[in-house]
Amino acid sequence: MPPMSRRAAIQAAAVALAAPSVYRYCRAAPSETLLHVSVGAGGMAGADIGSLTRSKNLKLVAVADVDTAAADALRKKFPDVKVYSDWRVMFEREKFDSVNVSCPDHMHAAPAMRAVLAGKHVYVQKPLAQTVDEARRLTAAAAKAGVVSQMGIQIHSAAAHKTLVEVVRGGAIGAVQAVHSWSDKDWGDAGRRPDRVDPVPKGLDWDQWLGVSAETPFLGGGYYHPGNWRKRLAFGTGTFGDMGCHILDPVFGALGVGSPKSIVSTGDAPNETNWGLNCRVEFAFPGSRFTTESVTLTWYNGKSKPPAEVLKLIEPHKVPGQGSILVGTKGVLFSPYGGGLPVLLPAEQFVDFKMPKVPSDDHYLQFVDAARGAGKTSAPFDYSGPLTEVVLLGCLATRFPKQQLLWDGDALRVTNLAAANQYVRKSYRQGWEEPGLS
Numbered sequence: 323m324p325p326m327s328r329r330a331a332i333q334a335a336a337v338a339l340a341a342p343s344v345y346r347y348c349r350a351a352p353s354e355t356l357l358h359v360s361v362g363a364g365g366m367a368g369a370d371i372g373s374l375t376r377s378k379n380l381k382l383v384a385v386a387d388v389d390t391a392a393a394d395a396l397r398k399k400f401p402d403v404k405v406y407s408d409w410r411v412m413f414e415r416e417k418f419d420s421v422n423v424s425c426p427d428h429m430h431a432a433p434a435m436r437a438v439l440a441g442k443h444v445y446v447q448k449p450l451a452q453t454v455d456e457a458r459r460l461t462a463a464a465a466k467a468g469v470v471s472q473m474g475i476q477i478h479s480a481a482a483h484k485t486l487v488e489v490v491r492g493g494a495i496g497a498v499q500a501v502h503s504w505s506d507k508d509w510g511d512a513g514r515r516p517d518r519v520d521p522v523p524k525g526l527d528w529d530q531w532l533g534v535s536a537e538t539p540f541l542g543g544g545y546y547h548p549g550n551w552r553k554r555l556a557f558g559t560g561t562f563g564d565m566g567c568h569i570l571d572p573v574f575g576a577l578g579v580g581s582p583k584s585i586v587s588t589g590d591a592p593n594e595t596n597w598g599l600n601c602r603v604e605f606a607f608p609g610s611r612f613t614t615e616s617v618t619l620t621w622y623n624g625k626s627k628p629p630a631e632v633l634k635l636i637e638p639h640k641v642p643g644q645g646s647i648l649v650g651t652k653g654v655l656f657s658p659y660g661g662g663l664p665v666l667l668p669a670e671q672f673v674d675f676k677m678p679k680v681p682s683d684d685h686y687l688q689f690v691d692a693a694r695g696a697g698k699t700s701a702p703f704d705y706s707g708p709l710t711e712v713v714l715l716g717c718l719a720t721r722f723p724k725q726q727l728l729w730d731g732d733a734l735r736v737t738n739l740a741a742a743n744q745y746v747r748k749s750y751r752q753g754w755e756e757p758g759l760s
Contacts, residue, residue: 356443356693359418360385361409361433364392365548366447367424370474371396373686374422374445380690386412389548390525407527409433419443420693424474428557429533431456432756438463438471439758443693445686447474448567449559450703450710455747456759457714458734461707463758472689472699473706475571477660479683483572486657486664488678490576491612494666495650499614501573502632504622505565505659506643509552511596516541534750534760553596559717560597561623565644566713567706569659570621573646574709577617578610581731582712585719589626592721600624603716614651621716636667718745 356379360371363385375382382400386409387393393405406412413436420443423434431451437444438460450473451457464471477483490498520542522528528540531547535556544550552558582605590598601623609615622628633641635649636656644659653671657664666672683700692699711731719727721742728738736742750760 354419354694356380356419356690357383357417358420358422359383359412359416360422360424361429362392362422362424363387363396363405364389365424366474367422368392368396370422370424370445370447370686371400373476374690375400377687377690379694380420383418384412384416388527388530392548407530410436413437413440420445420470420690422474423447426531426551426557427452427559427563428535428551431460431759432534432750432754434460435463435756435758438467438469441467441469443470443689445472445474445689448706448710449563449713450567450706452559452563452714453745453747454711454714454718455734457707457710459758461703464703464707470689470693470699471703471706472685472692473567473701473703473710474685475567475701475706476685477568478571478575478701479685479688481680481682482657482661482663483575484680484682485678486572486655487576488680489664489666490648490650490655491578492678494653494672494675495648495655496652497609497614498577498612498617498648498650500617500649501577501619501646502622502628502649503566503569503573503619503646504627504644505561505569506624507561507565508599508624509558509561509564509597510590510592510599510601510624511553512590512593512599513596514593515595516545532751534748534754534756536751555592555595555597558597559714560592560601560720562601562603562621562713562717562720565623566621566716567710569644569646570619570713571701571709572657573619573648574712575705576612576648577607577619578612579607579617580708582607582619582715582729583616584726584728585715586726587716587719587721587723589622589720589723590624591723597717598624598720600626601716601720602626603719605712605716636665639665718742721745 358380384404386406421437422445424447434444434446519539522540584606587603589602590600592598603621605619607617635654642658646657648655654667655664691697727736730737
């Protein structure tokens, strides 16, 4: 199946919505308490469950996790919750209104799509999907189904990120001409996969853990489970996929750009099985009303950092481990990730500038309220899907170092290098195909 254009995505979603009744469930009335299930019980899933259940209007009824230890730990807090190892069985047996998908990246799209096609409200951890094509299809399907959706970029609702968007869109630094964003995380591995097969530990369903991915021998010592899957090409999206959706979120929101025209990677390339460590990826976007005629965005992670002449723009401030620098025609905005409100520079130029007072929102309760018909989410798939596409295009570009990739966002394809298009989408393992995705 070729990658999906925007028009084809909407048509496919309409067909999928006419799928057999096994995928159709009743949607709750807005005034009812949401009956909620979770794909995942430990790690980020546990955190998501804890945040969502702070609402008195949401009741956790079931979870699915491939690791019995994670499920057992959750039972201590929610003794009445039903536990499954297979999320597909949970979906068939349980009556529910909403779901959070908080498992490894390679398994985001499948349960999210099945839930969307069933008319369920969906909260999906970042990145929304593992491939650009999955993200496009999920976005189209959610729009067609009319469900409430939210991507788990929690800091999107924080005052600092919302303030950045308002300041840039208000014209404080003029038209943005270049952005530099970085993370010092290094979710990659320069080594090769060890040539061995380890016994699967008791309580871990490895076949379910693999899910849609190809059969892969298990390796112990934390090589895959519970966290190092982020480093592996088959299961994660590296540092860029992990942190790009967070750090680029306010940048993407502020600039109002869409698909890039081109992407080029000049950092580490992945090897046969693992993402690279030190990345540098540059995007060129068509301009918007908040930018110059064209605008560049450069991402760095690991030991890669913006060049000295860019870092000099934020002196005397120290360079944090993660952040962004937006260079405009009238000034510079410096945003240390997780480090408070953005800073306008040079300082003497903005002595009289009054930073807008923007309140924080609760990203999780926002989802619960919207699913009950009160308000709306701030990171629905029609926003977070295109953001995810940009991030995943950066991941894709690292596979072709020093090769500028020309991107056609409408056709969802690289126009000047056919080999790159094999990574725009992925094949699902036999028995794990999903309507609307495979």
